[in-house]
Amino acid sequence: MVSIYYLIFILPLIAFPVEYLIGHYKRRYAGIFSSIMILLSLIIVIDGYLYLLHHAYIYSHYTWFYNIDFGIYIDHLTVIMAMMVSFISLMINLFAMFYMKNDPRRNIYFAETSLFITAMLGLVISSNLVLFFLFWEIVGLCSYLLIGFWFFKPNAASAAKKAFLVTRVGDLLFIIGMGVLYTKLVNIKGITSPLSIPYLINNAHAISTAIGPSTLALATLLIFGGAVAKSAQFPLHVWIPDAMEGPTTVSALIHAATMVTAGVYLVARLFPLFEYASAYSLYVVTFIGAFTAIYAGILGLVMNDIKRILAYSTISQLGYMMASIGIAGIIGYSGVSFAMYHLVVHAVFKALLFMAAAVILLSLLELRNIKDMGGLFKKMPVTAILMLIGAITLAAIPPTAGYFSKGQIISGAYEYYTMSGNIIPWLLLIFGEIFTAAYVFRMYFLVFLGKPRSELAEKAKDPKLIYLTPLIVLAFLSLTLGMIQKPFYKFIDPSVYTYTPPLFIDIIPVIFSFTGIGIAYVIYYYTVNNKIDIHKNIVYRVVKNKFYLDTLYTDYVAERIILPLSYIIGSNDRKYDNAVDEGGMEFSKFGTLLRKIETGSIEYYVTFLIIGMTVLFIIIELLEVIK
């Protein structure tokens, strides 16, 4: 029987063509249909949640091709993720109806976001890695299309290209990872579908003994490569800040709340494989996550573009999630539930922050430099308060949800230290906390305090309250989600986590957050009053240029290696082509030489004919004799 839960991603898929057509003919109604479809999909997800309260999983599958099947697999982890995706998508879609009000290509925007939500939900509930990969690429495609939504801006087109290519690097590593798993598993007896997710996660131990932990570690690290690109972890994070060229609702939906968390979700989904692989596999995950958390935090401190600051913040928070999954290798499965909880909380407050930024940008006509803002607290008080709620949640000030979710990860990292003796992840994460508070409040102070520093900022004002409803809902959630912390952990990981760290471990993050806010105020003070000029400072310049990593990729790898290589190979191909032509010409000259035999007089031909036939007959006679 076809499961009703397929509708979770089929409903938004219907909205894809319908939205395009509705918006094409009746522009005013764009966005309504897709919102309804997402709402229905959310209802079905909630139904699945209620079902899963008493059951372990929902699984339905059919053959897709050869021994690879397609279908849905929903368990506790999945349903949480699906609920988050459909809920946040609904909020952002409702807000987008206001945000995109004046855009002439609204129908395309809503059609593409519907396709994106389809693919995102499909990715979450798919039961096979190959199907997962299919949706994984479609979300990448939608991200490409939506970053380049304002295609006439050259910046947007090149940012879209960068996003597509960088994630593509990871995607192809992911393919090889699947290749390792598939080729090693398929010839083992009794395995009908080697890449099916329930099979992989329920038999991880058997798989590890069958193919060896180091092979499994290779596979998991290659798959993790895909997650690194998608979730913008350290060496492949360069695409997200550029991706901010798209509409802000796209940034909120794709590059903050949903798509970029797909990488974290992938690692969480396949956690048993990581767990039973060689230990260095999860150590890499931990280290890359923790390093990204602090690295992106440092970069966020020097950016002046409001959306880019939020983008670096996203990268940094994703690093926290990755690290949390990584430490789960030592402290047990609870690490995954910490990561998922932070993922949900992050989606809520980051969507809130981005939408608040969208309100500001709408009012300021896409002026994104925070140094040109200032004094907006008086001009747009509601937005200011909403953004403040988002900011304190991000900075993990108690009693917001962020405090509970991030604090737990940090104390988990401390337990990791006590159990493994490795303190590096904890140090990276805890110092990341200072930077987090510092960059977000630097942004907040520069945007909202003081006096307006540009004409546009002076004219800014709040939109009607009705348009801000989705933001208010999210703000309410950011403040209250902390209450469900324990039930949430229990839902994902039934074995309750019981570690109680020393008291100072719980207090240090709070102190660090407040320190960060203090630092932010100092920076704000000096920036506004132009007290010191740090532009010449070498450290500032290195950080401002993002540690020259972007330069390395675009100026060196792309322009000094790939393009010259293509030039060399391409021009040599031309030469080779000409050489072939010349060889042909030489050959035809040889033909001209032979033409001299062809005199055209019949006597010659008859002579040649007779000679030839004589030779032939002699050969035949000789053959007869030999026989």
Next chain:
Amino acid sequence: MILIGFLMAFLIVTILSFFTGKYAKQFSLISVFILTVIFVIYSFLRFATYTGGIISKSNILLSSFTAKGISIQINFSTGLTGFTDALVIMALMVTIFALLIGEKSNDDTFFGLLISVGFGLVGLFMVRNFLFFYIFWEVVLVPMFFVIGKYGSYNKDKISIKFFIYTHVGSLFLLLSIFTLSTYYFIKYGIFTFQISDLMNLAFLTPLPKSALYFSFFGFLLAFLIKLPTFPLHEWLPNAHYTAPYSGSILLSGGLLSMGGYGLLGILYPVASLFPVALAYFLIALGLVSVVYFAFTSMFQKNLKRMIAYSSAGEMAFVTIAFGTSLLSTGYVRTLDLSGGMYQTIAHAFVTSLAFSSLYFIYKRTHTIQVYGLGGLYHRTPVASSFFLAALLASLGLPTLAGFIGEFSVTIASYQSIGLLTLLIVFGLIVTAAYFIWAAQRSLFGFYNESLGKLKDLDRAEFLILFLMLMSSIFIGIYPTLIFRLLSLYASHMGGLI
């Protein structure tokens, strides 16, 4: 017998279409469409219970001579495997696409030649006799030569001759190999025959002297690798594409290239277990080099048509890789590898049809296909640009579009035999993605190039043509099992080197 009847009907249609005057396009389209529908229904009925091997065999003895224990037999025999069935449907579809794109202002000879190519392809995939295999091989080549030479653009005389001679060298070696094998068969059994089932037979080939065996393998490989084309043997392709009319380009890459794929995987693979291991590695190396090489050469091209031509050769490199790696792999992996290679052969035709057709409609408006001559096309022709973008994405192997299933299967299965060398494939694919996305950025997005003047978007008929192609591409991409089942059933009966 049905297949022979089908071929006869197709032959009649082909001949008739040369004399239909101004109704050439309608006549050829409708008749090929009817033939396609008939064949699709037939194969649905016939292949519902397919379990592998050759079915629908039929055999007509055209002439035979027997005396003193010596006999000469010439048969016209046909048969279908899961692979050839899919190939025939693909050839018919590609012919329809080519006809749809054909300018109505062309004369009936043009459409007749296009149909002839289609007829040659269908015949080639159906026959099970080397004599007729060779005849159909040439039936494809000769009309294609005229399509390029007569209806081509720049420098058509020189390039069409180059195309003909280049591919004909391969054909001659093919003929030599066929004669070598049948002579040895005659020496051994006293029967002079060209039946594929007799000549491509392990029991017959295994005791042959190595020199003869390797010579005939060399001939086959040369012919098929030129058609595919693989890295050092590709020079005919970009030029031919550059000059050919767009219908011709569709048939070139959709039809002629898949002949190479069919030759490798359909004709040669069943006896490839006699290959020396070094040859398998050599072929894998050729495939890997081709993927990377064609990716880089495509990136260098300024002309979009040449770029797509090179990239289509790059896509076919997966067939070479599948051929080589599946020789070295075992069990399910080999089946997946082989079926992936076959699927790639078929899917590639749909992808390039979409790419060339959408490029054609852009060319019709802008009269240029130089990357730098275009720019910001999305402003004026959003629908045409969307289709072109979809074609580029399909060419780079995006899932849900046709190219993905084959490339994916080959890539993951090749891990078993070549290990982390798959990173080379992946590197090629990244470069491929890079130049396609780059081309899209430069030609479709950004500022509008005002020198193009005012452009009109697609009209309804053009939209429907491209929509049909896109839908068939998506269908192949998301519902592969219909074809993949046949391919894997066929492939699971074949052996490898190990």
